[in-house]
Amino acid sequence: MKKLIECLEINPGVTTFVGGGGKTSSIFQVAKELQAQNKSVIVTTTTKMYYPTKEQAKIVLINPAKEQIREALMQNTLIVIGQSHEEGKITSVSDEQIEMMEQLAEYVLVEGDGSKHLPIKVPGEHEPVIPKSTQKVVIVVGMKALNVPLESCCFRKERAMALLEVQASHLISEMDIITLITSKVGLQKGIDEKAQTILINQIDLIEAKVLECFSQCLKENYKDTIVLAAINQGYWKQVQ
Known part of the structure; x- marks a missing residue:
């Protein structure tokens, strides 16, 4: 099996993860590799993320100076940086700080979106x-949302209701997820011409036949790289 960094086609520089359904776990899997x-x-x-566990990162710096970052990277090749630390989050x-980080580390992995632990969002x-310096955007979507009422699985549900033209009790379908992924007011928002990859996570929660049909339909509507994954199970592959 390929490494996740190979499937996602992660290159040196700044990579930003957006969406929901496994951003943080995906970021730290990439960082580990x-x-x-x-x-x-x-x-x-660039938003907020939970303070990492010791297993995820041994060094966390809060609003560090350039020299502190340089010294930390000499102690450990993986570090986490935040502006402040409050309520268990950085x-x-x-x-400007990210541009400084890019000068000091080969890879900068950014969590650029919030989702309140929900699998999908608008x-x-x-x-x-x-x-601004992002070279690659990874869009993360959790299949835990499939066949679940929108109001129970989607962050910013009112925006999703408007985009999909449905009620809060609507059960999320495969085509709903594809619409969220491909819409300019959905998960394409803000990406513009940057390189991108879609990471469909939590595939272990759906049947193989359903996944196959969904993958083929997504491939017809989304022309960039598609990765299917169960990050917490240590599994991922590119859709061919």
Whole structure:
């Protein structure tokens, strides 16, 4: 099986993860693989992300100076940076700080969206927060939403109701998920001409036949790289 960094086609520079359904776990899986290759990696956020566990990262810096970052990367090739630490989360850094990180580490992985632990979302007015220097955007979607009422599985449900033209009790279908992925007011918002890959996570929760049909339909509507994954199960592959 290919590494996740290969499936997602992650290159040096800034990669931003948006959407819902496994952004943080995907980011730290990528970071772990890069660290195993002795690459220098900084994980950060332009919104908020939970303070990492010791298994995810041993060094967390809050609003560090450039020299502190350089010294930390000499101690450990994977570090996490936030602007502040509040209520168990680290908070957003600026574009200028990310540009500084890019000078110091080979890879900068950014969590650029919030989803309140829900598998799907429609971005709010000021979302996602994609740094200017981003070279690649990874859109994450959780299949846990399939056949579940919109009101129970979608962050910013009112926006999703408007986009899909449905009620809150509507059961999310495969085509609904594809619409969210491909819409310019959905998960395409803010990406513009940047390179992108879609990561369909939580595939272990749906039947193989359903997944196959969904994959083929998505491939017809989405022309960039598609990765199917069960990140927490350690499984991923590209759709051919």
